[in-house]
Amino acid sequence: EAQVTQNPRYLITVTGKKLTVTCSQNMNHEYMSWYRQDPGLGLRQIYYSMNVEVTDKGDVPEGYKVSRKEKRNFPLILESPSPNQTSLYFCASRLLLRPQETQYFGPGTRLLVL
Amino acid sequence: AQKITQTQPGMFVQEKEAVTLDCTYDTSDPSYGLFWYKQPSSGEMIFLIYQGSYDQQNATEGRYSLNFQKARKSANLVISASQLGDSAMYFCAMRDWGTGNQFYFGTGTSLTVIP
Numbered sequence: 001e002a003q004v005t006q007n008p009r010y011l012i013t014v015t016g017k018k019l020t021v022t023c024s025q026n027m028n029h030e031y032m033s034w035y036r037q038d039p040g041l042g043l044r045q046i047y048y049s050m051n052v053e054v055t056d057k058g059d060v061p062e063g064y065k066v067s068r069k070e071k072r073n074f075p076l077i078l079e080s081p082s083p084n085q086t087s088l089y090f091c092a093s094r095l096l097l098r099p100q101e102t103q104y105f106g107p108g109t110r111l112l113v114l
Numbered sequence: 115a116q117k118i119t120q121t122q123p124g125m126f127v128q129e130k131e132a133v134t135l136d137c138t139y140d141t142s143d144p145s146y147g148l149f150w151y152k153q154p155s156s157g158e159m160i161f162l163i164y165q166g167s168y169d170q171q172n173a174t175e176g177r178y179s180l181n182f183q184k185a186r187k188s189a190n191l192v193i194s195a196s197q198l199g200d201s202a203m204y205f206c207a208m209r210d211w212g213t214g215n216q217f218y219f220g221t222g223t224s225l226t227v228i229p
Contacts, residue, residue, distance in 0.1 A: 031215060035219075042221040042222050043207075044219070045217055048215055050215055059216070090159060099211065100164055101164075102161035102164060107158055108157045
């Protein structure tokens with residue numbers, strides 16, 4: 001089954017404790033992206049990657065890191081989480097050269113930073 | 115500047131009626147794509163419909179249609195014959211080729227279908 005998986009789905013942590021949210025897709029997509037969703041703000045792009053070892057900042061990259069060492073994986077790293085990073089996070093992927101095609105979204109990760 | 119604007123935070127519609135969810139966008143690039151997504155209370159993002167800037171006809175997918183008015187920069191979603199299962203958040207999104215591969219979402223409209 002074609003899908004984007006994220007782990008963990010739910011996470012409660014404390015300020016300053018490094019964490020990683022994993023994202024993996026099995027569709028051989030070049031493009032992968034991370035978003036955060038907050039009430040009243042919609043989804044905002046954090047980082048995206050157009051291929052292995054190629055990453056770019058989105059609209060809200062501060063406090064986040066990403067890496068793209070393999071095509072299928074695109075982890076999101078919070079080196080020192082803060083309460084303002086409490087949010088719902090989505091990973092997404094798509095074929096790079098088919099712009100009319102939608103992104104495929106993961107199920108989301110709910111993060112609470114205390 | 116806001117790339118995508120959804121001015122209706124919440125909407126109500128009677129079951130079996132049609133409803134229009136508004137979306138306006140801002141881009142100076144002639145090449146762009148517009149998307150609508152549905153997010154039920156369970157949280158997943160479900161793709162509904164796509165409209166390309168060069169498409170001559172309005173996009174349709176089953177009960178969903180996109181009222182694309184290029185000169186007004188609007189891309190409203192029309193849901194016909196509303197069903198209780200249509201109750202959800204709806205997001206309009208845009209990708210314009212000028213900014214490369216960034217994707218912009220609106221703030222969403224919460225639709226409630228009343229029996």
